[in-house]
Amino acid sequence: MAAIFQGVGAAAALSSLPSNSFDSKNILFSPRRSFSVRKAPSFVVVRSDGTMNLDLNPKGRRAQQFIANAVATKEDSSAASSSSKPGHELLLFEALREGLEEEMERDPRVCVMGEDVGHYGGSYKVTKGLATKFGDLRVLDTPIAENSFTGMGIGAAMTGLRPVVEGMNMGFLLLAFNQISNNCGMLHYTSGGQFTIPIVIRGPGGVGRQLGAEHSQRLESYFQSVPGIQMVACSTPYNAKGLMKAALRSENPVILFEHVLLYNLKERIPDEDYICNLEEAEMVRPGEHVTILTYSRMRYHVMQAAKTLVNKGYDPEVVDIRSLKPFDLYTIGNSVKKTHRVLIVEECMRTGGIGASLTAAITENFHDYLDAPIICLSSQDVPTPYAGRLEEWTVVQPAQIVTAVEQLCQ
Amino acid sequence: MNSASCAAKISTQPFSLNPTSPASHDRPLVSPKPASLFLGSTRKLRLSSSSKLNLHRRSGTVVAVSDVVKQKKSKSTHSLLITKEEGLELYEDMILGRAFEDMCAQMYYRGKMFGFVHLYNGQEAVSTGFIKLLKQQDSVVSTYRDHVHALSKGVPARAVMSELFGKTTGCCRGQGGSMHMFSREHNLLGGFAFIGEGIPVATGAAFTSKYKREVLKEADCDHVTLAFFGDGTCNNGQFFECLNMAALWKLRIVFVVENNLWAIGMSHLRATSDPQIYKKGPAFGMPGIHVDGMDVLKVREVAKEAIGRARRGEGPTLVECETYRFRGHSLADPDELRDPAEKAHYAARDPITALKKYLIENSLASEADLKAIDKKIDEVVEDAVEFADESPVPSQSQLLENVFADPKGFGIGPDGRYRCEDPKFTEGTAHV
Numbered sequence: 001m002a003a004i005f006q007g008v009g010a011a012a013a014l015s016s017l018p019s020n021s022f023d024s025k026n027i028l029f030s031p032r033r034s035f036s037v038r039k040a041p042s043f044v045v046v047r048s049d050g051t052m053n054l055d056l057n058p059k060g061r062r063a064q065q066f067i068a069n070a071v072a073t074k075e076d077s078s079a080a081s082s083s084s085k086p087g088h089e090l091l092l093f094e095a096l097r098e099g100l101e102e103e104m105e106r107d108p109r110v111c112v113m114g115e116d117v118g119h120y121g122g123s124y125k126v127t128k129g130l131a132t133k134f135g136d137l138r139v140l141d142t143p144i145a146e147n148s149f150t151g152m153g154i155g156a157a158m159t160g161l162r163p164v165v166e167g168m169n170m171g172f173l174l175l176a177f178n179q180i181s182n183n184c185g186m187l188h189y190t191s192g193g194q195f196t197i198p199i200v201i202r203g204p205g206g207v208g209r210q211l212g213a214e215h216s217q218r219l220e221s222y223f224q225s226v227p228g229i230q231m232v233a234c235s236t237p238y239n240a241k242g243l244m245k246a247a248l249r250s251e252n253p254v255i256l257f258e259h260v261l262l263y264n265l266k267e268r269i270p271d272e273d274y275i276c277n278l279e280e281a282e283m284v285r286p287g288e289h290v291t292i293l294t295y296s297r298m299r300y301h302v303m304q305a306a307k308t309l310v311n312k313g314y315d316p317e318v319v320d321i322r323s324l325k326p327f328d329l330y331t332i333g334n335s336v337k338k339t340h341r342v343l344i345v346e347e348c349m350r351t352g353g354i355g356a357s358l359t360a361a362i363t364e365n366f367h368d369y370l371d372a373p374i375i376c377l378s379s380q381d382v383p384t385p386y387a388g389r390l391e392e393w394t395v396v397q398p399a400q401i402v403t404a405v406e407q408l409c410q
Numbered sequence: 411m412n413s414a415s416c417a418a419k420i421s422t423q424p425f426s427l428n429p430t431s432p433a434s435h436d437r438p439l440v441s442p443k444p445a446s447l448f449l450g451s452t453r454k455l456r457l458s459s460s461s462k463l464n465l466h467r468r469s470g471t472v473v474a475v476s477d478v479v480k481q482k483k484s485k486s487t488h489s490l491l492i493t494k495e496e497g498l499e500l501y502e503d504m505i506l507g508r509a510f511e512d513m514c515a516q517m518y519y520r521g522k523m524f525g526f527v528h529l530y531n532g533q534e535a536v537s538t539g540f541i542k543l544l545k546q547q548d549s550v551v552s553t554y555r556d557h558v559h560a561l562s563k564g565v566p567a568r569a570v571m572s573e574l575f576g577k578t579t580g581c582c583r584g585q586g587g588s589m590h591m592f593s594r595e596h597n598l599l600g601g602f603a604f605i606g607e608g609i610p611v612a613t614g615a616a617f618t619s620k621y622k623r624e625v626l627k628e629a630d631c632d633h634v635t636l637a638f639f640g641d642g643t644c645n646n647g648q649f650f651e652c653l654n655m656a657a658l659w660k661l662r663i664v665f666v667v668e669n670n671l672w673a674i675g676m677s678h679l680r681a682t683s684d685p686q687i688y689k690k691g692p693a694f695g696m697p698g699i700h701v702d703g704m705d706v707l708k709v710r711e712v713a714k715e716a717i718g719r720a721r722r723g724e725g726p727t728l729v730e731c732e733t734y735r736f737r738g739h740s741l742a743d744p745d746e747l748r749d750p751a752e753k754a755h756y757a758a759r760d761p762i763t764a765l766k767k768y769l770i771e772n773s774l775a776s777e778a779d780l781k782a783i784d785k786k787i788d789e790v791v792e793d794a795v796e797f798a799d800e801s802p803v804p805s806q807s808q809l810l811e812n813v814f815a816d817p818k819g820f821g822i823g824p825d826g827r828y829r830c831e832d833p834k835f836t837e838g839t840a841h842v
Binding site for chain 2 (some may be wrong): 030046108109135138147148149151153154155156157158159160182183187189190191193194195196226230278279328329330331335365366
């Protein structure tokens with residue numbers, strides 16, 4: 001059983017639920033009132049065993065069964081996480097924190113700066129406890145000045161530190177666009193290679209649960225043109241920790257996109273040190289009939305649709321592209337060469353999103369291998385509405401994915 | 411503080427350094443020194459009726475250099491402000507700045523450099539006055555008007571000129587250009603095209619200095635950062651945001667405003683509700699100082715105090731230097747808006763002429779000494795041009811280098827290899 005709850009005042013709702021329907025230790029909520037428009041109430045996603053329920057009926061608490069296979073059918077390194085060593089279970093935000101903490105212990109130059117990352121522990125608890133452990137200077141609570149503290153992070157990176165800049169919500173980093181585009185991406189080049197900017201810019205983005213248009217933005221589409229940066233999107237606790245560590249060890253500026261709705265995913269991850277390659281995609285489910293390329297939260301919509309498709313006799317291959325810039329054209333290409341049909345499922349807007357770039361890249365490189373035109377399912381070019389149903393209709397739903405695959409495989 | 415510092419208007423508060431106390435409401439501002447203590451004339455400059463400027467709002471700060479020098483001489487009961495060596499160093503640096511910029515103009519009109527080139531003529535006192543007090547490990551952040559900051563910080567004239575010519579021997583391999591001078595060796599952190607975007611970078615460098623001392627335990631780390639920017643920038647959000655953060659964390663930074671009254675064609679007085687920029691320092695909890703930026707000795711005295719404050723960990727300072735650029739905003743600017751009388755007024759206050767006069771009248775140097783320096787600098791600048799002329803242009807193989815520190819960032823190509831392993835990549839012809 002799994003259930004999804006909405007934000008502030010959830011305490012009352014939680015106490016009324018049957019106790020066997022969820023593990024109360026996994027509940028996360030920030031009962032903080034927001035008085036300013038920039039601080040949205042956070043929400044709760046409670047999960048059941050290793051899966052995530054994306055039941056989108058806001059009133060619903062349906063039994064969730066058909067995703068059960070999604071995680072288990074992984075055959076690559078992600079699956080190895082549950083097979084070789086016992087490992088330990090944790091939630092995605094804890095995995096991010098673990099990765100960050102380990103790197104901070106390993107290298108004293110790693111520091112965090114952002115709003116409420118220190119004493120508050122981070123709006124989504126990614127930095128909880130770190131300020132107590134490492135001090136206020138290494139986990140710096142900044143004033144609300146995104147452009148300036150991002151620039152400060154860049155200046156610190158140029159002079160020898162390895163900062164992590166947290167955007168409380170990725171959308172707030174629109175205010176830091178000057179610094180991210182001009183300085184973060186370009187300074188290594190315009191300085192003739194003299195200065196490196198080993199900065200990691202991270203934060204949650206994507207469409208949440210009725211957070212309104214401005215808190216539901218997908219900035220990967222805006223930043224993808226900036227030269228000199230890498231962009232990765234995490235989707236599981238395993239790759240969240242791995243990508244966080246890889247990003248922190250990279251000499252390049254990396255933007256790590258997290259998703260507001262994925263922070264409470266639970267998974268068993270290895271105890272030993274590991275990283276996930278920043279430039280590689282992840283094979284989620286090998287298949288024969290169609291390649292479905294996706295990332296971040298849409299991976300779960302795809303896996304939900306995959307179960308339906310399997311029941312209908314299709315065999316989709318699901319690839320989580322993970323690296324939004326640059327694309328892993330090897331993994332993607334091998335998949336296209338095998339299945340000859342491509343469906344892209346993303347959360348970006350239709351216009352100018354990651355899907356649009358990916359469609360172009362695949363057409364350019366693998367046109368001869370395609371038996372059908374590429375279908376790209378993206379969000380509607382609409383500011384995300386507040387009303388729940390309207391919000392559902394702006395993002396891609398599993399039913400649409402199923403229809404698209406059926407159409408592709410005719 | 412000596413007599414030169416009295417010439418500066420200082421706006422500060424004896425506030426407690428507890429960041430949670432709302433300082434500006436509790437105690438009164440220490441008011442600026444009354445005009446009568448101000449060295450030199452306090453007459454307001456009256457321009458001809460066609461003037462579009464409202465210069466009298468810049469009250470009391472217009473001082474003829476000759477008056478200052480006379481006053482200094484008669485007032486000095488103590489030693490001179492500089493030694494002979496220092497004087498010659500300052501002179502040489504300013505002459506280098508001036509000669510270099512003049513040569514840039516020549517080269518631009520001869521088609522050796524292109525794009526936007528912003529010259530520093532007239533403002534040399536600020537660069538020399540501040541930067542010559544720094545150590546190698548201290549950092550300087552500038553704007554697009556950065557050639558002379560680079561030279562003062564120690565970047566060789568050859569490297570700067572080559573960069574302007576777009577040659578591979580330039581300090582940024584020809585990839586930056588006039589507006590993006592960087593030098594890791596000399597800790598010149600740019601060179602920025604958008605005004606205001608360098609100030610956070612400077613704040614970051616100052617943050618690193620604090621971090622090194624307090625987290626990495628490099629106890630002797632006291633590196634100071636100077637951020638140079640203009641009057642137009644002082645209306646930009648990043649300026650205020652960084653004043654706040656620097657004061658909040660007591661960073662080792664000095665904010666140097668080169669107020670030359672004009673942001674391209676926008677007069678400072680038409681753009682700013684309160685044109686007295688130095689007053690904005692105390693609002694954020696740091697001293698705000700106004701100084702005559704056409705007088706290198708005055709600038710140097712103020713700079714000593716501000717840099718010293720920063721180095722001792724007492725926090726940042728905002729220094730407003732009243733200065734003027736003799737040329738237009740850039741070499742593409744016809745410079746038609748500025749009143750010729752205003753230009754003439756400041757031309758009479760040429761900082762180089764003033765220093766020369768000071769050195770000679772105080773018997774610190776002879777005409778011959780100074781002429782020797784002039785000649786030497788001419789040779790340096792000509793050598794720089796020759797070097798730049800003879801340097802090679804970047805080859806195509808340089809196109810894709812330096813985009814990423816780790817070129818794996820270009821990703822994995824369809825063949826499974828990293829794109830940077832593709833031989834075409836090193837030729838610069840790979841498709842990335």
